[in-house]
Amino acid sequence: MPVLNRIAALAPEMTEWRQDFHAHPELGFEEHRTSDIVARKLESWGIEEHRGLATTGLVGVLRNGGSGRSIGLRADMDCLPMTEQNDVPHRSTVPGRMHACGHDGHTATLLGAARYLAETRNFDGTVHFIFQPAEEGGGGGNVMVQEGLFERFPCDAVYGIHNDPTLPLGEAKVVPGTVLAASDRVSITIRGIGGHAARPHATIDPVLIGAQVLVALQGLVSRRTDPLDSAVLSITMFQAGSAMNVIPDAAELKGTVRTLQPETRDMMERRIAQIAEGIAAAHEATAEVVYTRLYPPTVNHPEETARAARAAAKVLGAAKVIGEAPPIMGGEDFSFMLLARPGAFVMMGQQEAARGGVPVHHPRYDFNDAMLPVGASYFAALVEQELPRG
Ligand SMILES: [Zn+2]
Ligand SMILES: [Zn+2]
CATH class of the missing domain: 3.30.70.360 (Alpha-Beta Plaits)
Structure with missing residues (x-):
């Protein structure tokens, strides 16, 4: 199963969403516009949305069938306080604000997965779509956990992704243990x-x-x-x-x-x-x-990492899933969610020769829209694998 066909068909729309988020970046705990758009889209697809966690955070709840199993999928929504140097049509419209870490892409990716799962409902259980604010230093993920995220929205396990401009598109690092510092x-x-x-x-x-x-x-x-x-x-x-x-x-x-x-x-x-x-x-x-x-360090749980690797292999092919790699000295507040629930954080390749692999937090960085259907297919495959029907 490479990129799911129905998700491939959603790619042009996901690209529009992503580029719109990119043009209107918002800092941590100020993601009001982004959060409004996410909420409206979830609602329009019949996904129940709960707002107001960690100010601008929100959770979409999609139930299907009678199983008590549940899964959490997480995306971050905030930008960085820097000025974009790209000259693209969707460049930031706000001086001193830029989506230079690709959280615009993470949000659009999770939205694509949500839409696919709401339409196809080929799973049995509850999916929680977690859209968190303020990853870049504000610890929005921790605030959501402190405000009762997993008590209100119980998750057997929680999964997140981050784009990786140093890794070719179509590959993913799915590594157990400490992955970030x-x-x-x-x-x-x-x-x-x-x-x-x-x-x-x-x-x-x-x-x-x-x-x-x-x-x-x-x-x-x-x-x-x-x-x-x-x-x-x-x-x-x-x-x-x-x-x-x-x-x-x-x-x-x-x-x-x-x-x-x-x-x-x-x-x-x-x-x-x-x-x-x-x-x-x-x-x-x-x-x-x-x-x-x-x-804290981001530490992947071994069993859930193996599950994430299996889902990633369904989309990318087993040869493209890297199971062993040294940790990166960057940090992530998804670490707080992994302290509260088992789960795994996957680094997903987005590098293509033409793009030159500009690193995150660089004024010429831009999320690669070709990664949107790959990431959404991974999330969808993971849900169908973890919450199987029958
Ligand atoms: Zn960052
Ligand atoms: Zn980031």
């Missing part, structure tokens, strides 16, 4: 004593101290993390001062920390504070460290 934020404020740049001895220079902290922190990756484990510490913002002849009284460093193992995550949190505070103290300055745990 824990994603945390760190902010360090160093306070010294400001003064005249020509009289440094009368100041405590937070810029010099900040530079030493920045360099020392990299030792946590190279010297304190097991070489066979992985960690990333990227200080991406270093802000201090307002004049070339003034030593400022404070410097601020901010960045992101990615880890795969809980003990490495604990070590990072503890040691970043010790290093910053210790180096600051050595210079008679102070450091205030705020470490925020955002997303």
Whole structure:
């Protein structure tokens, strides 16, 4: 079973939906327009919709037959705060807002699957279509779980996809265990004593101290993390001062920390504070460290991953389903759903030679519409496999 025929017929419409979402991107928890459109479409296909979870999140419920089995399928809807550099007809109409992670495509994919399943009803059980807000840092998936997503809409298992521009179209990574990293934020404020740049001895220079902290922190990756484990510490913002002849009284460093193992995550949190505070103290300055745990690692459950692989193989062919791959150091808030329910997160290839494989979060990224029927067929095949009739 390659791309399902009925879904192939829906492809032009799915492309229209996707490009419309792309032209009207909305940030996390502000996806009102997107959410309205999704709700109206679900309703028009006879799918019961429940709105208001995590502000703009919604769940579509489609029941068929008498079985008590249930499945959750999830898509994210938010964009990124960046300006698009593509010159396509469906380019973003909002400056500083862009669907640069393909969540427009994920939403259209799940809508396509919903329409197919509502029309064909070749399953026995309940399908929950979960449209979540604010994946990009806002943790909308976690908010939905906290607000009782799985109590109100019980799911035996929950499945999600993400497009992968580094993987050829028609292939998928369906890998058990840890597939994406824990994603945390760190902010360090160093306070010294400001003064005249020509009289440094009368100041405590937070810029010099900040530079030493920045360099020392990299030792946590190279010297304190097991070489066979992985960690990333990227200080991406270093802000201090307002004049070339003034030593400022404070410097601020901010960045992101990615880890795969809980003990490495604990070590990072503890040691970043010790290093910053210790180096600051050595210079008679102070450091205030705020470490925020955002997303846990995304860990696929082995049994559900095998089920996802079987469904993916029906659509793509077994040879195109990659069952083993190293984790990616990006993060995902689908991780919270996988902590609450068993399930699997699949990376779906969308690269084609002509498109050059522009990575996500790049101002020239665009979701490949050719992936829409592939993703929707995977979701549909998964439902028909997991909620079989008779
Ligand atoms: Zn993203
Ligand atoms: Zn994403």
